[in-house]
Structure formats: C-alpha cells, structure tokens
Amino acid sequence: LEERRCTVCAMAKEESKGQESARALHRKQTMENNSFRLKIERKHKEMGKKAKVCSAWLNWKGFIQTTLEAHGNLHRKYSGKHKTVYRAPLL
Numbered sequence: 001l002e003e004r005r006c007t008v009c010a011m012a013k014e015e016s017k018g019q020e021s022a023r024a025l026h027r028k029q030t031m032e033n034n035s036f037r038l039k040i041e042r043k044h045k046e047m048g049k050k051a052k053v054c055s056a057w058l059n060w061k062g063f064i065q066t067t068l069e070a071h072g073n074l075h076r077k078y079s080g081k082h083k084t085v086y087r088a089p090l091l
Helices: 007-015 022-032 034-050 055-079
Strands: none
C-alpha cells in the first residue's frame, strides 16, 4: 500500500513490468545495480519534500545511514577526532 503512494516508485514499478512489488524492486536493485539506485536517488531528490516516499526507500536510507555511522566510528577510533558523525543526506 505504501509503495503505491510513493510517486517515485510508481516509476520503478513500471520498469519492473509488474512482476515485482516496488519494495522487492528497491531491495534487489539498490543492492545489485548502482546506476538504478542512483537514478532512483536522483529522482527522489528532485521530487524532494513534495514526493511521498515509500517505506522501502526510507529503510534503505536508514541502512546506509547506520553503515556510515559505523564507518564514522571507525575513523574516530583511529584519527582521535571526536563527535564526527557521518550521516547520509536525508530527504
């Protein structure tokens, strides 16, 4: 239901020829196909706050953010810098 409300993923759903849900498409394509991920990311950024963004996208953004934070902790550990948080840019 939420995927249907995502204006950007409507595009993604069309590309999948209806064989997969937008959620499954996000999961598969964002991990396997970088160019598709970048296209979706660019589209979401263009739409900005106007777009209704599906939970699959937000979950993926959350995954990236936690990964970057872990990466930031690693840097902090070795560089001695404090309070450096690497965050993914959110919509």
